[in-house]
Structures are given as C-alpha cells and as structure tokens.
Amino acid sequence: MANRAVPQRPNGQTPGKICQFKLVLLGESSVGKSSLVLRFVKGQFHEYQESTIGAAFLTQTIHLNDVAVKFEIWDTAGQERYHSLAPMYYRGAQAAIVVYDITNQDTFERAKNWVKELQRQATPGIVIALAGNKLDLNTMRSVQTDESQTYAYENGLLFMETSAKTSANVTEIFKAIAEKLPKNETTNTAGQGRRLVESEGANKSLSSCCK
Amino acid sequence: MSTSTFSKSDEYGFVRPDDFDYAEYEKFMSVYLTVLTKCSMRWSRLLVSNPQLKRNAQLKKIVRKGIPLTLRAQAWTSISGVQKLKDKYGPNLYKRMLNKPINEDIRNIITVDVPRTYPDNIYFHPNSENQKTLFRILCAFAACNPDVGYCQGLNYIAGLLLLVTKNEETCFWLLRVLVENKLPDYYSKTMDGVIVDIEVFSRLVKKKFPEVSQHMNDLEMPWALIATKWFICLFSEVLPIETTLRVWDCLFYEGSKVIFRVGLMLVKYYKKELLECEDIISLAECFKSIIQRPFPLNCHIFIKQMFSDIGSLPMSMINDLRRQVSAERNADKSTYKNRKG
Numbered sequence: 001m002a003n004r005a006v007p008q009r010p011n012g013q014t015p016g017k018i019c020q021f022k023l024v025l026l027g028e029s030s031v032g033k034s035s036l037v038l039r040f041v042k043g044q045f046h047e048y049q050e051s052t053i054g055a056a057f058l059t060q061t062i063h064l065n066d067v068a069v070k071f072e073i074w075d076t077a078g079q080e081r082y083h084s085l086a087p088m089y090y091r092g093a094q095a096a097i098v099v100y101d102i103t104n105q106d107t108f109e110r111a112k113n114w115v116k117e118l119q120r121q122a123t124p125g126i127v128i129a130l131a132g133n134k135l136d137l138n139t140m141r142s143v144q145t146d147e148s149q150t151y152a153y154e155n156g157l158l159f160m161e162t163s164a165k166t167s168a169n170v171t172e173i174f175k176a177i178a179e180k181l182p183k184n185e186t187t188n189t190a191g192q193g194r195r196l197v198e199s200e201g202a203n204k205s206l207s208s209c210c211k
Numbered sequence: 212m213s214t215s216t217f218s219k220s221d222e223y224g225f226v227r228p229d230d231f232d233y234a235e236y237e238k239f240m241s242v243y244l245t246v247l248t249k250c251s252m253r254w255s256r257l258l259v260s261n262p263q264l265k266r267n268a269q270l271k272k273i274v275r276k277g278i279p280l281t282l283r284a285q286a287w288t289s290i291s292g293v294q295k296l297k298d299k300y301g302p303n304l305y306k307r308m309l310n311k312p313i314n315e316d317i318r319n320i321i322t323v324d325v326p327r328t329y330p331d332n333i334y335f336h337p338n339s340e341n342q343k344t345l346f347r348i349l350c351a352f353a354a355c356n357p358d359v360g361y362c363q364g365l366n367y368i369a370g371l372l373l374l375v376t377k378n379e380e381t382c383f384w385l386l387r388v389l390v391e392n393k394l395p396d397y398y399s400k401t402m403d404g405v406i407v408d409i410e411v412f413s414r415l416v417k418k419k420f421p422e423v424s425q426h427m428n429d430l431e432m433p434w435a436l437i438a439t440k441w442f443i444c445l446f447s448e449v450l451p452i453e454t455t456l457r458v459w460d461c462l463f464y465e466g467s468k469v470i471f472r473v474g475l476m477l478v479k480y481y482k483k484e485l486l487e488c489e490d491i492i493s494l495a496e497c498f499k500s501i502i503q504r505p506f507p508l509n510c511h512i513f514i515k516q517m518f519s520d521i522g523s524l525p526m527s528m529i530n531d532l533r534r535q536v537s538a539e540r541n542a543d544k545s546t547y548k549n550r551k552g
Contacts, residue, residue: 020490020492022491029320029323029324029363030323030324030327046330048326048327048330048337049327049330050327050328050329050330051324051327051328051363051366053363053364053367053439053440053443053444054435054436054438054439054440054443055435055436055439055440057436057495057496057499059492070492072491072492072495074436077363077439078363079320079362079363081362081399081400081401081402082363082402084401084402084403084406085402085405085406085435085439088433088435088436089435089436091433092431
C-alpha cells in the first residue's frame, strides 16, 4: 500500500519514453523466421514450427536505458510465390530482419534479393539486419561468415549469425536494431514518428512513436 | 460438477489451448447437440436415397444448416461436383498421379512443410501415417496441377480435409475441386486471385462498413496483413474448428463468395471493438483473438447471421469487382513497365 504513489513497471523501472516500431521478417521458406520471433517473444523453440501463411503478428518490448522500444513484428510466409504480397507487408516498416539459413547457399542469395528490394522500395532509412540463422548447425555450414559479413558491411546492414534453437544472438539482433533506430522523433510533425515518412493524416496521435 | 467432461484435444485431434473456455463450450454444445442430431437424420435420409444430390434452393438451405461430421466426406463429394471432375479425368487419376515424378524443388518444400502442418494435432505427430498420406496427396496434387504445383497453405487445407474425411483419395479429389472449381487462381505462381480477392474484400468492407474501412486506413493497416490467411487457408486456424467446417460446408456448395461473407460477418460483429482500437497493435490483437471468442465458437448462430445480417452479396457484384480490380492492376503493371522501359 505504501508505494502506490509512483506507478511501477514490472521490472521496477519508472516509465520513460516508449518508442514503437514496425519490424518485418523476410527470407526464404523454413530458414527460421518464425522461430526467431518465437524465441525472441516467448523464449520458446519448436522443432516443427508451423509454416506461416500470409503474415503473423506479435509484439515484444525491450528496454534500452530509459527508453522502452516496442516492436510490432510481422512475420511473413517465405515461399517465393508469396513475394507479390510482400510489399503490402513491409510498407511502413522501420526495420527488417532478412533471414537466411547458414547451411543453404540458395537462401543467402534469396536474402540478398530481399535486401535489394527493401533498399529500393521500402521506407527510406529502414534499418535492415541480416540474420544467418541455424548457427547450431555450424558443422553443416555452407555460407561462410566472412562472405556474409563483407556483404553486410558493403550494404550497410547489421549482421549476426543466430540460432533460434540455442537462442544465440537472438535478443542481441533485436537489441542492435533497437539501438540503431532513431528514437528522438518528437520533433516530427503531429508526432508521426512511428511512420517516419508517411505522415499524412492529422488525428492519429496514438500511433506516434514516442509517448 | 461437469467442468472437465471434455478432453484436452477435440474430436479432430487439435489440442485445446490452456485458456480454452470449457464453460462457454459446454453451454454451446448442450444446445448444439440437438441441432446436430436433427441434421444427422436429415443428411442420412438424403444421401441414402440419392448419393448424387441435385443443386437447388432446398439443398442450399440444408447445406447452410450444417452437415454432420460422419457424413461430411460423402456430402462434400456430392455437393461440390467431384463426380464431374472424376468423369473428366478418369477414376484412376489418383493412382496414376502417385507414380508421376514431380519437380524436385516442389517435392523438397512439401517434405519440409508436412511436419510443419498442424504439429500440435495428435493425429499429425512426427512420422505418423497421416503425415505420409498428406505427403502423397500434396505430391499427387502437384503432379496433376503443374500450374499450381505446391503453394504453402494447401498443406493446411489438405491436412484438415484428411482429418475430416479420413480417406486419402477423397481428400485428393476435394482438394482438386476446391482449387480448380471453387477458388479463382488463389494458389498459382503469382497468387493473382488472392491478391485480387483481398482488394475486392477491402472494397466490400468500404461499401458495407465505411467507418471500419476508414479506421483501418487511418491506422495504416492493410487488409492483406489480416486477410491473406483467411483466403489462403479458408479460415482454418482463424475460426474455431467447428465453425471452419461449417464454413467449408457452404464453400463446397456455393464457392468462394462464402469467404467474403465470413469476413464481412467478422467485421460486422467486431465493428465496435475494431473502432475502439487506437493503434495497429490492438487492431492486430483483436483480429488474432477471434478464434477464441464465443461468437464464432457458436457456429450455428455464426452461419445463420452470416447469411441473414450482411445483406445481399450477389456473385455478379463480386465478379464485377474482380474484373475492376484486375483491370486496375494490369493498368498499373503496364504503367510501371513503361516507366521502367
């Protein structure tokens, strides 16, 4: 009863700034997109993760110093033919994780195509991270770390090798994205920080980034 | 007390979530059992006297009232026109297709997707007979539909068909009749049909529930994010299982326009709640929670209202919209090409 004057967050922090970002996961089928999200959001891993149809939605918040970064995560279907639906999914996204499977060179090539497409067509300034997933299968690796690292560097991407199974680098990659995302959008007109570019519409204060 | 008379998994083998509302379900079932008994008697009589049912207003009405689980395989086969397909391709098609080689890439995706189809369902555990059967059905389907091959989502449809019909060949034919005769080009390599129909749906919402349409626009929520799965998986894992199957009863008879009706019904019923959502997150959560809500759980009322409360939705209107959207898309494509060229 004594401490009801100051609202406490579950982790004991006092409420600070909250930033909300749309993040989309792209990549070939069965590289582990849904598994990365499931690990990040629920700390779980399923050997047989249901194949995603269309887009699946989840949220997770991480804390960086005094800022709470809330991710609005859209996980997508990977099969090539779903490609034509993708622009509707990544429209307005401020961040993307492009995932490939380190044991499958073809998925890396597909990832490069996604990066190209995002750089050409997605929200300008979108933060893109490249995730080489299935690090637990390191002995079966066919995409070398150096190769991806160089590619990521040349294209201005964040890069990590991850394992949704062991959880290696999963939180880290989301955290790296959160750190790179601009969090001082308060100067943006009508508080439209959530959508960095598309700021049409006036009475949408609740969809703003920082509150 | 009879709070736990239901097992952890339902009769189709789907494991009920921890927060499954048994009380609500029991309340519903106590009434619905009478409905089921009645329709069971009606369908047995119908199918005994005539396995090849004739299309007429009376049959349509009876289909909308629901088909009992034990007679679904037979009834779906009869009302959907499977026999016509069989006459066209010959009755041994399935066996022939099982031996036909298919593209290796397609085979690989199917191999990966089969264990990822309803992994929590007790009848689809790893290396189960059902998984092997599903694999064969999807491969045979790809072999005789090279234009479609395999599209993710078909695994869920075929999987559910298998759970209901418990018969490999029946499942194969019902999958074919759906893809070839009931749904326009949803699973093709460009998925044009589904893209068009999502846009058609968004225009129908705009027409019938303009405030919801406006609200979705304001919050920058494209219908594609929500509705792709509705169209591709035909509400499997979107609606409660019994409701999904009642929708499929109608779908096998009436075709794709049923999907629009279901979608519009959901919008109508949750309109107030959707309008109260203040951001895209609460909007997405609202749609996601539908599967556990009492309204679609009560499949009988849901289906009844879906035909009585949405107003008329003639096929001609849907086809006009489809033509209109396709024409706009083609015009966009050629403008884009010209600009690029």
